[in-house]
Structure formats: structure tokens, C-alpha cells
Amino acid sequence: MQDFAIFWDWLSFAARWLHVITGIAWIGSSFYFIALDLGLRQRPGLPEGAHGEEWQVHGGGFYHIQKYLVAPAEMPEHLTWFKWESYWTWMSGFFLLAIVYYGGADLYLIDPNVLEMSAPVAIALSAGSLVIGWLFYDQLCKSPLGRNDTSLMLILYVILIIIAWGYTQIFSGRAAFLHLGAITATIMSANVFLVIIPNQKIVVADLIAGRKPDPKYGKIAKTRSLHNNYLTLPVIFLMLSNHYPLAYATEFNWVIASIVFMIGVLIRHYFNSMHARKGQPHWTWGLSAVLFIIIIWLSTVPEELTGEKKLSMTAERFASAQHFEAARDTVMGRCAMCHAAEPSWEGIYHAPKNVRFDSENEIAERAREIYLQAGVSHAMPPGNVSGITPEERALLVAWFEEGLSN
Structure with a gap:
């Protein structure tokens, strides 16, 4: 397989x-x-039936093109x-x-x-x-x-x-x-x-x-x-x-x-x-x-957001956010069946795009992607196959925003 x-x-x-x-x-x-x-141009003396002509230069030579309607x-x-x-x-x-x-x-x-x-x-x-x-x-x-x-x-x-x-x-x-x-x-x-x-x-x-x-x-x-x-x-x-x-x-x-x-x-x-x-x-x-x-x-x-905020913090700031533990559990429960060193989802043998959530550090380092893919948007999980809830998505957004404000 x-x-x-x-x-x-x-x-x-x-x-x-x-x-x-x-x-x-x-x-x-x-x-x-x-x-x-x-760009065709008309001029006197064109052949009968010709609508216009165009001169072009390319590749060291000239082209003379005529169009018949x-x-x-x-x-x-x-x-x-x-x-x-x-x-x-x-x-x-x-x-x-x-x-x-x-x-x-x-x-x-x-x-x-x-x-x-x-x-x-x-x-x-x-x-x-x-x-x-x-x-x-x-x-x-x-x-x-x-x-x-x-x-x-x-x-x-x-x-x-x-x-x-x-x-x-x-x-x-x-x-x-x-x-x-x-x-x-x-x-x-x-x-x-x-x-x-x-x-x-x-x-x-x-x-x-x-x-x-x-x-x-x-x-x-x-x-x-x-x-x-x-x-x-x-x-x-x-x-x-x-x-x-x-x-x-x-x-x-x-x-x-x-x-x-x-x-x-x-x-x-x-x-x-x-x-x-x-x-x-x-x-x-x-x-x-x-x-x-x-x-x-x-x-x-x-979500009444004003757009992506400027990122200037390290992964440790997301790891120390108040909602990090709950966000970590959500990611591991809803995403890690595919995004892991050894995916458990049937038919998935390698973590998509090599994105893994096996550890807290990996989750914290991917805070922005998690926020965009599963928080602000519903791109992940695909077709919501793991059944992530609106409350969990809101939690991921709150976690990300806390990390930004820390």
C-alpha cells in the first residue's frame, strides 16, 4: 500500500x-x-480580403503578419x-x-x-x-x-x-x-x-x-x-x-x-x-x-480580524500562552493522525508537506500555519474528517492572538 x-x-x-x-x-x-x-493596422494596398497587418521583431528577425477576416x-x-x-x-x-x-x-x-x-x-x-x-x-x-x-x-x-x-x-x-x-x-x-x-x-x-x-x-x-x-x-x-x-x-x-x-x-x-x-x-x-x-x-x-499581525516573537511565546495546553491537545487530537512521523490515518504514510505535530515545540513553531489553516479558515483538516468543532477553531485563534500579544 x-x-x-x-x-x-x-x-x-x-x-x-x-x-x-x-x-x-x-x-x-x-x-x-x-x-x-x-494591434493590426490597416493601410492602402493591402491584398484583397486582408483586414490588417502587423510588423514585429523578435529573436533577431522581423515578422510581417497579415490577417484575413x-x-x-x-x-x-x-x-x-x-x-x-x-x-x-x-x-x-x-x-x-x-x-x-x-x-x-x-x-x-x-x-x-x-x-x-x-x-x-x-x-x-x-x-x-x-x-x-x-x-x-x-x-x-x-x-x-x-x-x-x-x-x-x-x-x-x-x-x-x-x-x-x-x-x-x-x-x-x-x-x-x-x-x-x-x-x-x-x-x-x-x-x-x-x-x-x-x-x-x-x-x-x-x-x-x-x-x-x-x-x-x-x-x-x-x-x-x-x-x-x-x-x-x-x-x-x-x-x-x-x-x-x-x-x-x-x-x-x-x-x-x-x-x-x-x-x-x-x-x-x-x-x-x-x-x-x-x-x-x-x-x-x-x-x-x-x-x-x-x-x-x-x-x-x-472572525472580525483586521488581517495578519506582524510576527516578531519566538515559538516559546506561543508555548507560554494561556491557551497553549488546550490548543496542543486540539492539534494532537485533530491533526496529528496525519501530521506525525508515523501517521495513523489509513493511506497516509508520510506527513503532508513534512509538517509534524509530534511535540509541543513543533506545534508552537507552526502556530501561524495552524492559525491560518485551521483557525481563521477551515482548510484543515480536509473535509473536517477529524470532526474539529467551531469552539476548537475559536480556541486556536485565541491561542495565536495570545502569542502575538505576549
Whole structure:
């Protein structure tokens, strides 16, 4: 069993690494082509059907690029398709979802304090929500509401807020954020696989057959590409959020996720405006900073905290705090079954992240992490498998604050 656990952990690492590599390739090409598209310039004498051109310099050479809104008069001999970056990002992401959240459903996907359910039911809800989310989005884009890009984006934002709240009512906070990112990434990748690339293939087939391509296919593809453009940055945040329990494991986590989408849109607007040579709206960064401060406040407002206090004391000060013995007993009773030199929890053979609570000194030295992971937020224990109570969490917070004031 221990060998299998080691293999499973390395399989997770390999899937995560592949996901990061393919994600960089996809997001990088997305940023490049959006910048290229917005930077195109028109001039007299462009070939028939050309919408604009761009001169670029990189790697010791110059590039002369022209874009045809529908298609060129003749099909070029060599045509490069940008699609596999998207496909492999989604496939590796789903593989990672299956390894971590389906394989460890009891720890990472299910939180009994949110909703009691079996692992098969949780997995079915997870996979089903991705499919249903795409189908609903696709039909909305094809409806009369999809004819206006601005109205459609506002409607989609409201729907994303509802989805964010819904996921937090079903899964653990960590899984809720991950699934909000997964459903967004599914929409983005399905846009490429089911809309953008098929439409481009129709245009190519018309050119080969000597027919004049219908411009509607390019317009539809451009709308979906615009959605992908604005969804890119929120997806990155959500995929990284599992490292930050103050984002996903607090009372207003769904509000935090909703604000993250707003910040992503603001930052993307800055880059889009700059690449389109329409100026640099620096106000977007200022507003994003204000929204981020609101996120920080939301992550601590349930405990009426003002944020993380400056640490300047030693572990001995936490060990001498009034509530240390009670906090020590709580940690050893609720956390040490995994965080120990010899974990007793089935399937855990090494202390996660090598964090151990075998001694009073180790607990005192980890006061800040305990405070963040199990006091202010509910990130630990995963899914509250050890049944830590709200009173015990409050005790950990009180202990930490005593250590700060000593």
C-alpha cells in the first residue's frame, strides 16, 4: 500500500506538471494572438480580403503578419492550427482532477459539514456539472441574448456568481474553487474544440472547393474567442487557489470568487486597450487593488480580524500562552493522525508537506500555519474528517492572538 501511495503521489505530480506546461502554452498563445489581433493596422494596398497587418521583431528577425477576416483568395500550402495547447490543457486538468479529487474524494471533494454524500455521488455531481455548464453556456450563446456581446458577458457573470455559490453548497471550499475553475476552463476549451476550430475547418473546406466562405463562421468564432480572452486570468487564480485557504475556506468564499472574475476582466481590459493602442487605462490596476483589499477583508470578517499581525516573537511565546495546553491537545487530537512521523490515518504514510505535530515545540513553531489553516479558515483538516468543532477553531485563534500579544 505504501508503494502504491508513493506511485499515486508521483502520478499526481506528473499530471500537475503536464497541466502547467500545456496551460502555459495555451495561455501564452492566447495572450499573443489577442495582442496581435488588436494591434493590426490597416493601410492602402493591402491584398484583397486582408483586414490588417502587423510588423514585429523578435529573436533577431522581423515578422510581417497579415490577417484575413474570412479567408485569403487561395489556400496556402502550409497552415498551422493552434488547438492542441487547449485540448491538452483540459485533458491534463481533468486527469489531475480525477487523481486528486476523485481518488481522494473523502479528503478533498466532500465536506460533511457542507453536504453529506458518498464519493460516487460527489464524483457524478462533479463531472455532470462540467457537462451541464457547457451545454447551458453554449445554448445561451446561440440564443437571441447572444447577439450582443456586452449583454451576454453581463448575463454570464451573473450565472458564474450563482455557480460559485452553488458549488460552495455542495463541495468543500477547496473543491468548490477548483470546480469553478474547471467549469470555466471546460467552456474555454470546448469553445475551441466544438466551435472555433470546426468553423475554421468549414472555411478551409469552402476554399478548397472553390466556394466563397460565409463570414458568419468567423464572427461566431471571434465571439467565443473574446469570451476565452476575458476568462483566462480568473482561471489562473482559481487553479492556484488551493494553496491559499484564506481564499477558499472562509465564510464568504463564493463572494471572493465572484470578485476575482471582476479583477480578471479589469486586468484583461488594460492589456486589450494597450495592445489596441487605445491608451493604458491605469485605473484598472487601482480598482483591482481596491477589490483585492475587499477580498482580504472578506476572508477575515467572520472572525472580525483586521488581517495578519506582524510576527516578531519566538515559538516559546506561543508555548507560554494561556491557551497553549488546550490548543496542543486540539492539534494532537485533530491533526496529528496525519501530521506525525508515523501517521495513523489509513493511506497516509508520510506527513503532508513534512509538517509534524509530534511535540509541543513543533506545534508552537507552526502556530501561524495552524492559525491560518485551521483557525481563521477551515482548510484543515480536509473535509473536517477529524470532526474539529467551531469552539476548537475559536480556541486556536485565541491561542495565536495570545502569542502575538505576549
